[in-house]
Amino acid sequence: MSMTRRMFVATAGAAAAQACGLTAVQASQLNLLDKTLIAILADGKKYTLPKRSSFIIATDQLIKAEGPEQLCRDQQGVCRTNYDAGVVELTPYLLKVLNVVNAVVNDNFDPTSDLELYGVPEKWVQHNAAHIFGKVKGDCEKHALIKRQILIWLTANKTGQRLFPPGSLMITIGGVPRDMENEGHAWLTVRTDHGDLTLCNLFPDVRPMAEVNYFLYAISSPAGLSRWHVVQPSMQAPGAWDRNDILAMQPSGFYDPTPIQPAETSSWRRKALGLD
Template identity: 30%
Template sequence: MPVPGWIRFCKQRPEECVIDSSEPAMVPLTPQVWEVLTHINQQVNAAIRPITDIAHWGVDDHWGLAEDGYGDCEDYQLVKRKQLVSAGFPRRVLRMTAVIDEGGEPHAVLMVRTDRGDLILDNKRDAILPWRQTGYVYLQREGSTGSTWVSLGGTVNSPATAFAPVSRIVRQPLPRPRKTPGSQ
């Protein structure tokens, strides 16, 4: 079952949730793809000011596109997703993902499915990491159809379980991680 905030978001913006099953399920991780991913991740992280849904909307969970420049974790990821689709990425490779963060709190990230493994775009850092290097507990993510979500079974990962860094795969250094005070 999808996250309730996702269901409400898709009712309000169905065009953002439609997945074309004829699109590729993965993108090749080329230097050009890496460049677009890092640019959009950093640009969106810098553009949106962090605020909780309670403070912003008066509700526990509201998913949106941060049109007023404010949002929490899922809003950052939805904006990144929209911009990546505009840049030519198939929506099918961009999966909204629910995790438990390093502090034990619910958190949303954007998973990008590549031929070199799944990468995580996060508003907590500008560095794009392989999912195994985030230290998050993975609960569920958007499925390949968009309307359903799949359980990830609470998979726990940490930097100690990681494989080769992405920077070796694309032959470019990763940006340094950056935490935004007060961000989710």
């Protein structure tokens, strides 16, 4: 599809999909971005806005993140650091777009570890959704990066403004409960006027952060992916988490610039674990 035709499909009514005259063969050759745009048109479900909920609160404490640092070295254009903080004024249509993007990207992924793909435990790579045909191999942060990329690309009809300001799209690092995977995890957080919404590869629908029982470790800065902040200790560990789960949770590739000694009773980690 040309860019003009793609934007027509993205912004016109549901009849635009038929107007494109796509055959079954052509449909099978769509890239991931086009699949997402067509799916937005095809989704006739009515979405109800969630109740206003909470936001992830970040501290001023920065952490070093090996995966994102390597990403910013390898693909510098992905890591702009001058985005303004943004909040999406959520509407039923925008909620639909978020749900479709989450589901389509999840459906077009073949879960594969970095060790299997690259021979290293952790490697962050930003794939280009417009160049992805078929399923892409990758793990949780690649889901989050592609969803963020697609949402940044989407523009409003006529005005040309972005539907989702880049500063409203942040990647969160943490962990999932023992009954799911019990390992480090990454997902996309979208900041809206109804609270932070979670787009995750472990479920097809978009969920308010307050309803997701995840351990919150760090979140990227609204300015870009080169700065990562520790999440406020009071928000890090949901009540359903077992303390042993949290003690075992150290997301791969993330570490504090200044090591925290266990004896430091004032550390954010000890507060998060309820040890003081």
